[in-house]
Amino acid sequence: MSLMEDLRYGVEDLLRTERLPHVWCPGCGIGITLNAFLRAVLRRKIDPNKLVVVSGIGCTGRAAGYVNVDSFHTTHGRAIPFAIGIKFARPELTVVVFSGDGDLFAIGGNHFVNAARRNHSILVIAVNNFTYGMTGGQHGPTTPTGAYTTTTPYGNPDRPFNIPHLAISLGAPYVARWTTYHVNQLQNSIYKALGMKGFRLIEVISQCPTVYGRRNSMRTPLSMMEYFEKNSIVKNDASFEEMELKYNEKIVVGEFRVAKDIPTYEERYDEVIRRAKNAD
Amino acid sequence: MSDKKLKKKGNVKIDIERCKGCWYCVNYCPTKVLMVSDELNSKGYHPPKFIENPEENKVCIACHLCELYCPDFAIFVEELK
Ligand code: SF4
Ligand code: SF4
Ligand code: SF4
Numbered sequence: 053m054s055l056m057e058d059l060r061y062g063v064e065d066l067l068r069t070e071r072l073p074h075v076w077c078p079g080c081g082i083g084i085t086l087n088a089f090l091r092a093v094l095r096r097k098i099d100p101n102k103l104v105v106v107s108g109i110g111c112t113g114r115a116a117g118y119v120n121v122d123s124f125h126t127t128h129g130r131a132i133p134f135a136i137g138i139k140f141a142r143p144e145l146t147v148v149v150f151s152g153d154g155d156l157f158a159i160g161g162n163h164f165v166n167a168a169r170r171n172h173s174i175l176v177i178a179v180n181n182f183t184y185g186m187t188g189g190q191h192g193p194t195t196p197t198g199a200y201t202t203t204t205p206y207g208n209p210d211r212p213f214n215i216p217h218l219a220i221s222l223g224a225p226y227v228a229r230w231t232t233y234h235v236n237q238l239q240n241s242i243y244k245a246l247g248m249k250g251f252r253l254i255e256v257i258s259q260c261p262t263v264y265g266r267r268n269s270m271r272t273p274l275s276m277m278e279y280f281e282k283n284s285i286v287k288n289d290a291s292f293e294e295m296e297l298k299y300n301e302k303i304v305v306g307e308f309r310v311a312k313d314i315p316t317y318e319e320r321y322d323e324v325i326r327r328a329k330n331a332d
Numbered sequence: 333m334s335d336k337k338l339k340k341k342g343n344v345k346i347d348i349e350r351c352k353g354c355w356y357c358v359n360y361c362p363t364k365v366l367m368v369s370d371e372l373n374s375k376g377y378h379p380p381k382f383i384e385n386p387e388e389n390k391v392c393i394a395c396h397l398c399e400l401y402c403p404d405f406a407i408f409v410e411e412l413k
Binding site (some may be wrong): 054056057060063064065069072073074076077078079080081082084087088192235236273274275297 | 349
């Protein structure tokens with residue numbers, strides 16, 4: 053079998069195929085992101101018994117139920133606390149948080165900020181579809197200013213989080229953003245991040261045609277994908293202003309920060325234990 | 333596509349019951365060998381069908397893009413030996 057055929061059958065092994073078809077709507081970008089993630093895991097040759105996937109609540113949170121490895125579908129907003137606990141107790145495991153924008157940045161926002169600041173060694177794949185999909189399309193902390201949602205019928209007055217900027221300002225050693233249109237770049241980015249340590253963030257701009265697209269003149273899956281295709285610009289050295297997402301405007305994607313040798317929380321904690329043991 | 337004759341390199345298998353008819357595969361196949369079928373699966377979606385036409389250079393080049401874009405894990409590309 054060729055490498056690509058191996059990967060395809062490997063993905064089947066990493067899925068609980070008896071649960072397919074999954075619950076996600078036609079054309080939802082979460083499935084594309086999950087596919088990219090599983091292929092990156094296979095290419096990294098991570099032992100499935102040493103991988104843990106942690107999700108919160110929401111459409112993206114359902115991913116934990118489809119992966120055929122140890123996984124946690126946690127309470128709303130708490131994927132990161134569960135993940136850092138797992139990593140702390142079992143440092144030999146690869147711990148990945150796979151969750152959505154509402155879960156990670158509204159309900160779980162404080163956990164995100166503090167885990168990034170302390171540089172806990174986890175990879176966070178943040179699927180950002182600009183809305184709360186599962187509960188019917190309310191606006192959230194990543195909804196672009198001016199966008200229409202069920203709770204902002206005259207346009208959103210809020211300013212959204214600039215997620216990569218936030219992560220960089222907290223010192224996260226790996227920060228990238230792609231859209232689901234960038235299937236290969238996204239997979240390579242996850243592959244690279246899986247080989248690093250510390251708090252790694254990959255934001256995936258993803259389509260929710262069902263409740264976001266239909267209120268923002270992108271009713272079909274293909275029209276949302278075309279928006280990503282036509283408006284994305286790769287710029288690894290983008291400024292903070294350029295990373296900001298504006299309603300229906302350009303999406304700047306790329307690998308915004310790659311920093312090696314920043315001590316992780318787990319390493320610093322070990323050091324404290326060592327010092328305590330050597331003290332009188 | 334240019335005049336250059338493309339070499340057939342793969343075949344596509346579609347798990348029709350997993351498909352939800354988003355048609356990313358149809359849109360992003362570079363050689364246009366996937367088409368929306370008239371048939372419906374048991375959930376009421378139109379899955380793609382695999383139709384080649386070597387005369388018009390429509391053959392599967394095993395680029396695997398359809399597999400990467402499918403959100404529903406419904407496509408398997410088999411490479412010819
Ligand atoms: S509601 Fe939106 S995010 Fe949720 S599964 Fe459907 S398309 Fe995906
Ligand atoms: S592998 Fe490439 S050429 Fe073959 S059907 Fe898929 S997208 Fe088309
Ligand atoms: S990409 Fe997958 S789900 Fe979408 S139409 Fe093609 S086979 Fe069906």
